[in-house]
Structures are given as structure tokens and as C-alpha cells.
Amino acid sequence: MPKKFKLFFNSNYFPLVVLVFIGALGWGASFALDSFVQLLLVYLVINMILASSLNLINGITGQFSLGHAGFMAIGAYSSAFLSLWLNRHFGLGENAPSLIFIVLALAAGASAGLAGYLVGLPSLRLKGDYLAVVTLGFSEIIRVVIINTNEIGGPRGFGGFLAPQSFLFSFTHALFWLVFCYFLIQRLLKSNLGRSFLSVREDEIAAESLGVDTTKTKVRAFVISSFFAGVAGSLFAHFVAYLTPQTFSFAKTVDIIIMVVLGGMGSLEGCLIAAVIVTLLPEALRPLQDLTGVDLRMLIYSLMLILVMILRPQGIYGILQSFKKRPGAK
Amino acid sequence: MQDLLQHLINGLSLGSIYALIALGYTMVYGVLQLINFAHSEVYMMGAFAAYYSASALNLEARPGVLSLMILLFVAIFFCSCLGVLIEFLAYRPLRKAPKINVLITAIGVSLFLQYSAQVFFGADPKVFPQVLENTTLFTFFDVPIKSLDLSVFVVTLVSMILLYLFIFFTKYGKALRAVSCQIQVAPLMGISVNRMISLTFVLGSSLAGVGSVLVGLKYPKIEPLMGLLFGMKAFVAAVLGGIGNIPGAVIGGLLMGLSEEMVVAYLSSTYRDALAFGLLIFILIFKPTGILGKNSAEKV
Amino acid sequence: MNAPLKSILEFKNVTMSFGGLKAVSDLSFAVGEKELVALIGPNGAGKTTVFNVMTGIYRPQSGNINFRNKSVLGLKAHQISGLGLGRTFQNIRLFKNLTVMQNVLIGAQPHFKYGFWEPLVLSSRFLETEANAKKYALELLGHFDLKQKQDELASSLPYGEQRKLEMVRSLIGMPRLICLDEPAAGMNHKETEDLMNLILKIKKDFDQAVFLIEHDMKLVMGISERIVVLDHGCCIEEGSPEKVRGSKAVIEAYLGADGGSL
Numbered sequence: 001m002p003k004k005f006k007l008f009f010n011s012n013y014f015p016l017v018v019l020v021f022i023g024a025l026g027w028g029a030s031f032a033l034d035s036f037v038q039l040l041l042v043y044l045v046i047n048m049i050l051a052s053s054l055n056l057i058n059g060i061t062g063q064f065s066l067g068h069a070g071f072m073a074i075g076a077y078s079s080a081f082l083s084l085w086l087n088r089h090f091g092l093g094e095n096a097p098s099l100i101f102i103v104l105a106l107a108a109g110a111s112a113g114l115a116g117y118l119v120g121l122p123s124l125r126l127k128g129d130y131l132a133v134v135t136l137g138f139s140e141i142i143r144v145v146i147i148n149t150n151e152i153g154g155p156r157g158f159g160g161f162l163a164p165q166s167f168l169f170s171f172t173h174a175l176f177w178l179v180f181c182y183f184l185i186q187r188l189l190k191s192n193l194g195r196s197f198l199s200v201r202e203d204e205i206a207a208e209s210l211g212v213d214t215t216k217t218k219v220r221a222f223v224i225s226s227f228f229a230g231v232a233g234s235l236f237a238h239f240v241a242y243l244t245p246q247t248f249s250f251a252k253t254v255d256i257i258i259m260v261v262l263g264g265m266g267s268l269e270g271c272l273i274a275a276v277i278v279t280l281l282p283e284a285l286r287p288l289q290d291l292t293g294v295d296l297r298m299l300i301y302s303l304m305l306i307l308v309m310i311l312r313p314q315g316i317y318g319i320l321q322s323f324k325k326r327p328g329a330k
Numbered sequence: 331m332q333d334l335l336q337h338l339i340n341g342l343s344l345g346s347i348y349a350l351i352a353l354g355y356t357m358v359y360g361v362l363q364l365i366n367f368a369h370s371e372v373y374m375m376g377a378f379a380a381y382y383s384a385s386a387l388n389l390e391a392r393p394g395v396l397s398l399m400i401l402l403f404v405a406i407f408f409c410s411c412l413g414v415l416i417e418f419l420a421y422r423p424l425r426k427a428p429k430i431n432v433l434i435t436a437i438g439v440s441l442f443l444q445y446s447a448q449v450f451f452g453a454d455p456k457v458f459p460q461v462l463e464n465t466t467l468f469t470f471f472d473v474p475i476k477s478l479d480l481s482v483f484v485v486t487l488v489s490m491i492l493l494y495l496f497i498f499f500t501k502y503g504k505a506l507r508a509v510s511c512q513i514q515v516a517p518l519m520g521i522s523v524n525r526m527i528s529l530t531f532v533l534g535s536s537l538a539g540v541g542s543v544l545v546g547l548k549y550p551k552i553e554p555l556m557g558l559l560f561g562m563k564a565f566v567a568a569v570l571g572g573i574g575n576i577p578g579a580v581i582g583g584l585l586m587g588l589s590e591e592m593v594v595a596y597l598s599s600t601y602r603d604a605l606a607f608g609l610l611i612f613i614l615i616f617k618p619t620g621i622l623g624k625n626s627a628e629k630v
Numbered sequence: 631m632n633a634p635l636k637s638i639l640e641f642k643n644v645t646m647s648f649g650g651l652k653a654v655s656d657l658s659f660a661v662g663e664k665e666l667v668a669l670i671g672p673n674g675a676g677k678t679t680v681f682n683v684m685t686g687i688y689r690p691q692s693g694n695i696n697f698r699n700k701s702v703l704g705l706k707a708h709q710i711s712g713l714g715l716g717r718t719f720q721n722i723r724l725f726k727n728l729t730v731m732q733n734v735l736i737g738a739q740p741h742f743k744y745g746f747w748e749p750l751v752l753s754s755r756f757l758e759t760e761a762n763a764k765k766y767a768l769e770l771l772g773h774f775d776l777k778q779k780q781d782e783l784a785s786s787l788p789y790g791e792q793r794k795l796e797m798v799r800s801l802i803g804m805p806r807l808i809c810l811d812e813p814a815a816g817m818n819h820k821e822t823e824d825l826m827n828l829i830l831k832i833k834k835d836f837d838q839a840v841f842l843i844e845h846d847m848k849l850v851m852g853i854s855e856r857i858v859v860l861d862h863g864c865c866i867e868e869g870s871p872e873k874v875r876g877s878k879a880v881i882e883a884y885l886g887a888d889g890g891s892l
Contacts, residue, residue: 004752064430066437122615129365129433130614133565137607140559148600184750191749191756192735192742195728199736202725208707209685209717211739211803250558254441261434298445305438309431310423 008183010190015182018272023175030168038167042239044279045174046232049181051259051271053228056185058257059266060194061221062201063124064132068229068256070139073248074115075108075230076237077152082107083162083238096162098169104162105177105234112230113223120222125215139253146245155245163241174235181228186268197221201266251298258301261308264317273316335473337595338588343479343548345587346486350541351564352571352579352586353493354534360510360574361530363429367436368416370561371443372409372535376542377552378451379408381458390459397461398481398543405539413535414528422524440557447554455553458546482544489540490580493533497576502529510574563590563606570613572623581621638663638807638839639684639715644693646676646683646863653679654690655863661807661841666833668842668850670874671860672884677843678720680860681811685717686710698806712740716805718796720812720843726785730776730795733784734767737799741766770798773835774828790821794828801832807839808832814846822846826853851875859883 009016026041050068057065083104087096123134152158164170188194196217199207204214237243259278263270282297289296308315351373358366383404384390389397420439424432462481466474497503509516509526517523545560546552563586571582586606593605613620637660646654653676661667669677682688684695686707695702702710711717716737725733741763748756771777774794779787784795793813800808810829814822826849833840844850850857850871857874859867861883867874874880 007757008752058430062430064433119611122611125614125618129429130569130618132433133365133562133569134607134610134614137562137566137610140562141604141607144600144604187749187752191744191760192739193746194749195732195736196739198728198732199725202727203723205687205707206719206723206725207736209711209719209723210737210799211708211711212736213706213708254437257434257437265430294449295445298441299449302438302441302445306420306435306442309427309435309438310420313427313431 008187010186012269014269015186015272018269019175019179019182026171026175027168030166030171035167038171040279040283042167042171042174042235044276045171045178046235046239047255047259047279048272048275049174049178049228049232049235050256051263051275052178052181052185052268053225053232054256055260055263055266055268055271056197056221056225058260059264059271060185060189060201061197061218063218063222064129065135065222065225066132066250066253066257067119067135067139068225069248069250069252070135070142071112071116071226071229072233072236072252073139073142073146073245075112075233076243076248077146077158077233078111078230079104079108079234080158080161080237080243081152084160087162096164098164098173100162101164101169101173101234101238104238105173105231108234108237109227109231112233113227116223116226116229117219120219120226124218124222136250136253139248139250143245143248146248153243157242157244159242161237161241163238170235170239174239177228177231177235181231182268182272184224189268193217193220254298254301258304261305262315264315265313267315267317270315270317270320332472333595335471337591339473339475339479341588341591342584343482343587344591345584346482347541347544347548347583348564348567348586349580349583350486350489350537350544351561352568352583353490353537353576355561355565356568356571356574356576356579357510357530357534359568360576361506361513361527362421362432364421364432364436365565366534367433367561368420368439368443369413369534369538370557370564371440371447372412372416372557373538373542373545373561374447374552374554374557375412375443376405376409376535376539377458377546377556378447379539380405380543380546381456381552384459384461389461393461393463395462398485398547401461401543402485402540405543406536407539409535409539409542410532413531413538417528417531422527444554444558451554453554455551458550458552460547460550462547478547482548485540485544489537493537493576496533502526506530559603566606566610569610570620572620575620575622578620578622636663637661638665638698639841640694640696641680641684642694642696644683644690644695646679646688646690652863654683656693657860657863657865658693659858659865659868661839663806664833664837664839666829666840666842666853666855668844668854668857669860670844670847670850670857675860675883676863677860678811679863681717681809681843684710685715685809711803711805714804714806715809716800716803716807717809718793718800718811718813720815722789722792722796724784724792724796724799726783728784729781730771730784730787731764731767731780733795733799734771734802735763738763738767738802740803767798767802770802773831774798789816790824793817793825797828797832801836805838807841809841809843811843812845813842814844814849822849825849829853 022045029038029041050072054065054068057063086100119135119138123131146152147155196212199212200214200217207214255278259271259274262277263274285296312318354369355366358364358369380401384401389400416439420435421432424435462478464476464478466476468475497506505521506526506529508519508521509523513523564583567582567586568579570585571578590602590605594602639661641657641659644654644657645652669680671677679688683690684702686702686705689703697710697713697715700713725736742759744756744759768777768780771780776791776794776798784792787795814825817825829840830853854871856869857871858865859874859880866879866883867877
């Protein structure tokens with residue numbers, strides 16, 4: 001068993017430590033801290049799921065999607081709508097069993113994954129930057145559709161669907177999905193499919209010549225990634241219990257892109273650290289922002305994108321690596 | 331019939347502005363294989379430059395062709411400076427980096443300009459000064475031809491002719507085409523690639539400047555986020571015509587304007603913005619090279 | 631023409647043109663099972679295009695290409711690879727940021743037959759398959775003196791070893807025919823000699839057909855069983871090294887009509 005344990009974690013226990021630490025924080029927070037900290041903790045976990053899943057496309061498979069907020073929106077709205085429907089037909093009310101939220105998250109993931117398949121198939125056949133534009137356009141279309149659909153509240157927002165009562169459940173549920181998402185990707189990287197993802201990033205022509213079906217591989221990465229974006233959307237929806245189309249604008253995608261880029265594209269651990277920074281930064285900036293009355297967050301993010309790319313394209317992960325490899329240190 | 335003609339005129343007028351912006355995307359893509367996401371923000375900044383200079387010079391009080399020329403000049407000058415600056419600061423250090431890194435930088439620049447504009451100009455829309463009176467010049471099959479539409483046509487046409495003459499009949503134009511054809515070989519012929527890339531940005535951004543003033547005239551509401559969607563549509567127009575292809579961008583822009591106008595007129599205005607992306611996905615499936623684009627397989 | 635009795639690869643009147651330029655025109659030849667055939671020709675004769683049409687990167691305008699009695703026209707590159715056609719590239723295309731071992735394992739596509747979830751649950755089938763693939767990969771790497779470098783990045787290898795790694799990566803998929811695109815390009819005399827032995831060893835140890843594009847006459851003459859000479863996209867000579875060496879057409883193609891000696 002310990003051998004399998006070592007194999008599973010690939011002898012790298014850093015993510016495990018991070019996840020246990022977050023878990024401890026959350027479970028502690030469930031009775032000790034105020035609701036604002038609880039909110040931040042759940043957001044943090046959701047952001048980690050979003051970052052890890054986008055990293056699969058943008059970092060590991062080397063494609064470039066700008067539509068993650070769109071897939072998250074699909075998950076959030078379909079999950080919320082489904083819960084409303086279930087409630088109407090089965091009268092679950094306040095005491096909805098917790099299991100239902102896991103089912104909802106699965107359904108949300110499935111619908112986002114399906115959308116990912118439909119968008120990915122045509123655009124991933126071609127190489128290059130078209131995917132960026134198609135996915136950006138797609139997420140804008142999703143937003144337009146939501147705004148124009150009255151059944152889900154249109155521009156006013158959508159509420160009144162099922163929401164779990166306890167923070168402890170919401171948090172644990174989110175953490176479960178994060179663990180699942182993180183280790184699925186981590187384990188896949190040690191398998192044939194994961195190596196195929198990497199081969200697509202490195203050299204598509206060489207990969208094809210070795211028998212890797214590059215289109216299928218890209219679509220798979222895209223579907224897995226959208227699935228988790230949908231799950232994150234569902235978690236978000238039922239935690240905040242109210243959805244507005246503005247939440248899923250391009251700015252949300254930018255948030256996630258920042259996490260991936262700052263973490264170091266393709267690095268699983270980097271994403272987790274960057275998600276912490278991106279989740280907490282707005283709170284740290286709040287006093288300054290109130291003082292100046294300027295939306296500093298996006299200014300800082302955009303400068304960060306430019307500077308990281310010019311000065312440190314490997315992101316946080318690269319910095320960590322350079323510490324590890326310093327002469328003298330082992 | 332009269333309706334249709336009116337829609338055609340509106341569509342062409344909108345389309346020619348798309349074409350101007352699309353040219354900037356297509357030219358940069360032709361040389362650097364980069365979707366210059368910041369291009370739409372150059373266009374937005376041009377509109378603000380024109381707006382502030384118009385109020386500084388109080389041009390609204392003296393409407394006329396001269397005022398329009400002054401605004402065009404200001405916008406062209408400002409946009410080309412901005413375009414070159416962006417290229418120099420953000421893209422040049424990444425000349426040898428992977429394409430995806432440059433793309434991320436472009437998105438960063440675009441966001442940076444958007445949010446700086448919100449800080450400096452405020453997020454509220456501003457009304458663009460009407461430096462040209464919109465009078466009916468004459469009627470054509472019962473459709474009034476307005477001075478605004480006509481000037482949009484004329485200005486676009488003149489800029490495109492100038493661009494055409496520049497690219498196909500000057501030494502610099504030839505060098506530009508050489509760089510866009512074979513960026514590795516061009517320096518062997520004594521062409522400074524960096525200077526040609528800057529020139530590409532000057533040309534593209536100037537056209538964006540022209541476009542920004544024309545948009546300001548025709549749809550007189552400007553705001554820091556005006557570039558985002560407009561730029562995306564212009565990019566789709568460039569893909570439609572065949573990315574990297576200059577006449578293609580013009581055709582793509584006109585088609586884009588016309589189809590958008592027709593969708594609004596005969597279907598529903600809610601689908602206006604969805605059209606561009608529907609169109610994009612359609613092209614990518616059925617003719618990824620666009621109308622005039624050539625198939626270029628990667629050399630092995 | 632002395633076409634092989636049982637051929638693994640057949641070109642039948644293949645024409646491939648780019649715009650107005652005919653890179654390959656009406657070309658027919660065959661490579662037999664377990665045969666070592668070389669394709670030579672002056673620069674621009676269309677050699678690499680031959681490789682690219684048969685591996686599915688370009689599609690020829692006319693003619694037919696059969697691999698193991700199956701037409702490969704219209705198949706995608708990965709499908710053709712799946713039929714058992716391996717290749718290397720003239721300008722080495724390794725996965726530069728991955729390790730040597732990862733590079734080799736990506737080449738081992740046909741060996742992996744486990745499901746999507748198995749890596750996550752560490753099923754015994756997954757563990758066994760991976761372990762076996764790694765063992766085989768190490769064996770092959772050992773064959774080519776690359777065993778100690780399994781954890782190094784592909785980009786950090788010296789040039790000659792990168793060439794070898796590309797061959798290992800292709801061989802691990804157990805191709806029936808391996809195509810080498812100018813393997814001696816950029817190598818010095820000594821390295822070329824080692825390469826000659828290596829290619830002969832591949833053919834012998836793996837008991838398979840080798841199809842080789844090469845500039846280096848010494849290499850080609852030394853190891854090929856049969857040579858196909860290409861000029862301006864047409865086959866101008868075909869046969870044993872001795873026959874090609876004495877052919878007037880070949881000498882003219884290489885040295886001009888005035889002649890000279892090879």
C-alpha cells in the first residue's frame with residue numbers, strides 16, 4: 001500500500017499538504033470564523049478548480065481557450081435550473097438531501113462538457129489562435145443568450161433555487177471536487193492520454209507521425225476542462241444562491257487566465273498558489289481602492305499578464321524550480 | 331425595395347468601417363501571425379483622442395470638411411504612435427517567444443488600455459461631437475443619401491486607395507510584402523524586419539484611427555469598452571476574407587457589415603452580436619482559409 | 631526493373647504539385663518486406679515530398695500509394711502511423727521540453743490499451759502496462775546507448791543522440807516500415823559511419839523494412855540493397871548500388887551533363 005501511495009502522488013506531497021491545509025482551514029472556519037472568511041474559502045476552492053481545469057487546455061495541451069467563464073456559466077445556470085425543476089416536481093424544499101447537490105454538479109459538468117465538445121470539435125481541427133477567438137465569442141454568446149432568456153431571470157438575475165444550508169457541506173463538497181479534479185489531471189499526466197496532451201503542445205506533426213490522433217486528444221482535453229468548469233459553476237451557483245449574467249463576463253475568464261499564467265503555464269502546483277493570490281488580492285487592494293476610487297484590480301492583472309510573459313514566462317512554478325536547482329541546494 | 335436599399339446603404343457604411351479595422355488585424359497577422367487583441371483598444375483610444383481634441387479646439391461650433399480632416403489627422407497621429415509604442419514595449423521583447431505567450435501579452439495590453447481608459451476617461455459613455463452636419467444630399471430611388479454615409483464611404487475609399495498605392499507601388503510597400511511573405515529571408519535582402527513591423531503597426535493603427543473617427547460620427551457614443559466587441563467583429567471579418575490577405579479584409583468587412591444590418595433588419599437585433607461568432611464558426615468548419623485566403627500547410 | 635516480390639509500400643503514378651511546381655510527377659516504385667531501400671537525388675528532387683505524401687501530411691493530386699496492400703490516400707497521418715509506418719524528420723522534431731523517456735513513451739501508442747479512469751485508480755492493468763512499456767523503452771534506449779539519459783530533457787541531448795532518440799521513439803511503436811529522412815544530415819565522417827552500423831543493426835535486430843532518404847553517397851552505397859534515384863520529381867534510375875553507381879543518367883543529374891565520377 002505505501003508503494004501505491006507513493007506512486008499515486010508521484011512522490012510529490014506538496015499539493016496534498018496544500019489541500020489538507022485548506023481543508024483544515026475550512027473545517028475550522030465552519031464554526032470559528034465569520035461568514036466573509038467562509039465565503040472567501042469557498043471562492044478559493046472554486047477558483048482552484050477553475051484554474052486547474054483551464055491549465056489542462058492552456059498549459060498542458062498548449063491550446064488557448066478564452067471561454068472558461070462561458071462554460072462555468074453553462075454549469076451554473078443548468079444546475080440552478082435543474083434544481084428548480086427538481087424542487088417543483090419532487091418538492092424537496094429547504095431540507096433537500098445533500099446528495100442532490102453532487103448529482104447537480106455532475107449534471108452541470110456534463111452539460112458544460114457537451115458544450116465543450118460542440119465548440120471544440122470544429123475549432124480544434126485547426127491549429128492556432130482561432131480557438132481563442134471562437135471560445136471568447138462563444139462565452140459572449142452564452143451571456144447574450146442568458147440575458148435574453150426570461151426563464152432564468154434574464155438580465156435581472158436568477159435566484160430561488162436550491163441551496164445547501166450548511167457551510168460545512170458546501171465547503172466539503174467543493175473540496176471533494178477540487179481533489180478529484182487535481183488528482184485526475186495529475187494522474188492523467190502519468191498516463192498515455194496525458195503524455196498525448198503534452199505531445200500536442202510540443203509538436204503536433206511529430207505527435208501525428210507517432211500515431212497520436214491530435215484532434216481527438218485536443219477535444220478530450222477540452223471536454224475534461226469544460227466539465228470541471230461546469231462543476232465549478234454549479235458549486236458557485238448553489239453556494240451564492242443567486243446568479244447574474246455579469247458574473248460570467250470576460251473579466252471572469254481573465255481572472256482564471258491570470259491564475260494559469262501567473263502559476264506558470266502547465267504547472268499544476270503553480271496554479272494552486274496563483275489561485276490563492278488572485279482570490280485574496282482584491283481583498284488586500286480594497287482599502288487602496290476605496291481611497292482612490294479606481295478599479296485597480298484589472299489594471300494590476302493586465303500589467304501582470306504582460307510582465308510575467310516578458311520577464312518570467314514560467315511563472316511562479318519557474319521561480320520555485322530555480323530555487324530548487326540553485327547550486328549547492330539539493 | 332426602398333427599405334432594402336436603405337439597409338444596403340447602412341450595411342455598406344458599417345461594413346466599410348469594419349473593413350478599416352479588419353485591415354489592421356490582417357496586416358499584423360500577415361507579418362507576425364499574431365491576433366493583435368490590442369488593435370481594438372487602439373481604435374477606442376483614437377476615438378477618445380479625437381473627442382478631446384474636438385472639444386479643445388471647439389470644432390463642433392465649426393462643422394465642415396476641414397474639421398473632419400483635423401480630427402482624422404489627430405486620430406491617425408495618435409493611433410500610430412500608440413500602435414508603435416505597443417509593438418515596441420510589449421511585442422518586440424517576445425519576438426522569439428512561443429506564439430501563445432505573445433497572444434497572452436496582447437490580451438494583457440488590450441485589458442490594460444481598456445481599464446486605463448476607464449480610469450482616465452470614466453466608464454460612462456460620451457457623446458462624440460458632430461463635426462459634420464448630417465444633411466440629405468440627394469435622393470436615389472427615393473432613398474435619401476445622407477452626407478454622413480457619403481463621407482464614410484469617401485474617407486474609407488480614399489484611405490484604402492492610399493494603402494493600396496503604398497503597398498504595391500512604393501519601395502517600403504514592397505519590403506513590407508517581402509517580410510509578410512518570408513520573414514526569415516527578408517533580412518537577407520537588406521530589409522530591417524523590426525522597422526517593417528513598426529511600419530505595419532503604423533499603417534494598421536492609422537486605419538484604426540480613421541475608423542474610430544468615422545464610428546464616432548455615425549454612432550456618436552464612445553466609451554472605454556467600445557473596442558471589445560467591435561474589434562472582435564472586425565477580426566471575424568478579417569478571417570472571413572482570409573486572414574493575412576488585404577483585399578480579403580475589405581471584402582470580409584463589407585460582408586460583415588451587410589449581413590449584420592440584414593440580420594437586424596429582418597430577424598432580430600438580439601442576434602446582432604451572436605451573428606459574428608456564428609459566422610466565424612461556420613467559416614472555420616467549411617472554409618477555414620476564408621474567401622481569398624490561401625491554404626498554407628506547415629513545412630515539414 | 632527488379633521490383634521486390636512481396637512489397638510493403640507501393641507508389642503508383644503519384645503526382646504531387648504545389649501551385650505550378652510538380653514536386654513529384656508520375657512516380658512509381660516499391661519497397662519490399664524487410665528490404666533496405668534508399669531514395670536519393672539532388673537538392674529539390676522531391677525526396678522529402680515523397681515522405682510527406684506517404685505519411686499523410688500532403689495529399690497527392692493523382693496516383694495511388696499502398697501500404698501493406700491498403701491505400702493510404704485520404705487517411706490522416708496518425709492513421710497511417712497506426713498501420714505500421716514510422717518516420718523521422720529531416721529537421722529533428724522531438725518533444726523538446728519533455729524527457730527522453732516521455733518522448734519514447736509517446737511513440738509507444740499501440741502498447742497502451744487501458745481505460746480513462748485506470749490511471750486514477752491505479753488499476754493493475756494500468757500499472758502493468760506502464761511498467762512493461764517502460765521496461766521495453768529502457769531496453770530500446772539501452773540498444774542505442776541512451777539508457778542513462780532517460781530523465782534528461784530531449785533538448786539537452788547532443789545532436790547525434792537527438793537523431794538516435796527520434797529513431798527509438800519511432801521504433802517502439804513497432805512499425806513494419808521505418809522511414810528515415812536524411813539521418814546523416816549535419817553529421818561528421820565518424821558519426822556517419824556509426825549511423826551506418828546503427829541502421830544495419832535496426833534492420834537486423836528488428837527484422838523490418840527501412841526506407842531512407844539520404845544525401846551522403848557513402849552511406850547510401852554502403853548499406854542499401856536497392857536505390858531509387860529521383861530528379862525533378864521523376865524516377866531516373868532504380869536498382870542495386872552498383873547499377874546506380876554506373877548509371878549515366880544519375881551522374882548527369884548530380885554533376886551535370888559533362889559528367890565526372892561519383
